[in-house]
Amino acid sequence: MDRAAHDRIPEIALDWHRAGKGAALATVIETWGSAPRPVGSQLAVSGAGEMMGSVSGGCVEGAVVAEAEAALQDGKPRVLTYGVSDNDAFAVGLACGGTIRVLVEPVGEALPEAMLADIVTARAGRVGIAYAVNMESWDRSLTPRDGPHRDRFRADKSGIDESLFVAIHNPPLRMIIVGAVHIAQPLVGIARSCGYDPLLIDPREAFGSEARFAGEVISHDWPDEAMAAIGLDARTAVVTLTHDPKLDDPAIQTALRSDSFYLGCLGSTRTHAKRLARLEEAGFSGAEIARIHAPVGLDIGAKSPAEIAVSIMAQVTQVLRRG
Numbered sequence: 001m002d003r004a005a006h007d008r009i010p011e012i013a014l015d016w017h018r019a020g021k022g023a024a025l026a027t028v029i030e031t032w033g034s035a036p037r038p039v040g041s042q043l044a045v046s047g048a049g050e051m052m053g054s055v056s057g058g059c060v061e062g063a064v065v066a067e068a069e070a071a072l073q074d075g076k077p078r079v080l081t082y083g084v085s086d087n088d089a090f091a092v093g094l095a096c097g098g099t100i101r102v103l104v105e106p107v108g109e110a111l112p113e114a115m116l117a118d119i120v121t122a123r124a125g126r127v128g129i130a131y132a133v134n135m136e137s138w139d140r141s142l143t144p145r146d147g148p149h150r151d152r153f154r155a156d157k158s159g160i161d162e163s164l165f166v167a168i169h170n171p172p173l174r175m176i177i178v179g180a181v182h183i184a185q186p187l188v189g190i191a192r193s194c195g196y197d198p199l200l201i202d203p204r205e206a207f208g209s210e211a212r213f214a215g216e217v218i219s220h221d222w223p224d225e226a227m228a229a230i231g232l233d234a235r236t237a238v239v240t241l242t243h244d245p246k247l248d249d250p251a252i253q254t255a256l257r258s259d260s261f262y263l264g265c266l267g268s269t270r271t272h273a274k275r276l277a278r279l280e281e282a283g284f285s286g287a288e289i290a291r292i293h294a295p296v297g298l299d300i301g302a303k304s305p306a307e308i309a310v311s312i313m314a315q316v317t318q319v320l321r322r323g
Helices: 009-018 061-074 086-091 113-124 150-155 184-193 223-230 245-256 269-281 305-322
Strands: 023-033 042-046 051-053 078-084 098-106 129-134 140-144 159-161 164-169 173-178 196-201 236-240 262-265
Touching: 009 023, 009 042, 009 051, 009 113, 023 061, 023 159, 023 164, 042 061, 061 078, 061 098, 113 129, 113 140, 113 164, 150 164, 150 305, 173 184, 173 223, 173 245, 184 196, 184 305, 196 223, 223 245, 236 245, 236 305, 245 262, 245 269, 262 305
Parallel strands: 173 196, 173 236, 236 262
Antiparallel strands: 023 042, 023 098, 042 051, 078 098, 129 140, 129 164, 159 164
16 A cells, blocks of 8 residues: 555655755654654655645644755754644644654755665665664664664654664554454454554455445455465564465465564464464474464453454554564
8 A cells, every 4th residue: 555645755855855856854853741743753845845744733844844944055954942832732632732853854965865765765665674863973874673773663663862863664554354254344444543554355255345345455366375465574464364274274374474473363262273283284383383363362351343353453552562
C-alpha cells in the first residue's frame, strides 16, 4: 500500500530539492507537556513556499516555515524551541500546552542529498533505517535496524540520546490474515485502527468476498503463493484463522521461514498439538516452532468474534513492543 502524502515528507523534500526549488526538513526532536505532534513528526518546506506535513498541528507552523526559509538562504541547520500556549493547544484538541524542539535542516547544504536519497530508497524497499545527527558537531549517519538503535526500532520511537538525535524510519506495519472467517471481519478493522495495512488471504472466494469484506484488500491465491508474492519482513504479523491444515500449514511454514515478527494460529490445544507434529515431520526445529503463538491471542476470556479479535490484536501489540 502506498504511503499517504502526509507520510511521504522525506520523499517530497527530495523531489523539491532535485527539481531545483530547494527544500528544508523540520523535525520534532523533543517535547514536554501536551505537544500537538510526537517526536519524529516532520514538515517539508520548499524554496517556492510550498509545505507538506506538520510539526505542531498548526500552532507554530508559521514560525517554523520562516526559519526553514532562512535556513535555505544561509544553508545552516538550527534547533528551535517553542512553547505552545494552553489556548493554542486547546485549538488543536489538547487539554493543555507544552514545549517542542524542532530541528531544521536545509537539504544539500546541511542534510546531504545522497543521505536523504538513501533514506527514501530504504523506505521504498520496506527497509528500516535510522538517521542520526549530532547536534553539537552536526555529524550525520545512517544505520540499519540491527544497528545501535535496535531498541528504538522495536519501540518505533525517535528521540534524543545525549547530543544525538535519532530519527527512526520503520516500514509501515502489515497484518496478513489467512482465512476470511467471522473473526477476520472485526480483526481487519481493529488492525487498521492500530496502524496496520491488513491483507486478507483466502482462496475460497465465497469466504473472501467483497460483500463480506467491503473495501478490503483480498487475495484469492493459495496462502504460500500470496505471501511469497508480498514478501514478509520484520514489520509483518501473520494470523491464520481457517482451522484447515491445507490452508493454514502452507502459510505457517512460509511465515516460519520469514522475518515476520509475529505468527499466531487459531485452534484448540489439541489442534495445535497435531499442527506441531506436522511441522516437526516437515523438518522444522523446536526453536522455529516456538515462534508460533497458539492458541492465538491473549487469554482474556474472549468469546465473541470481536472479543477474540481484540485478544489477537493485544497479543500482536505485546510482541511488537515488548518482544
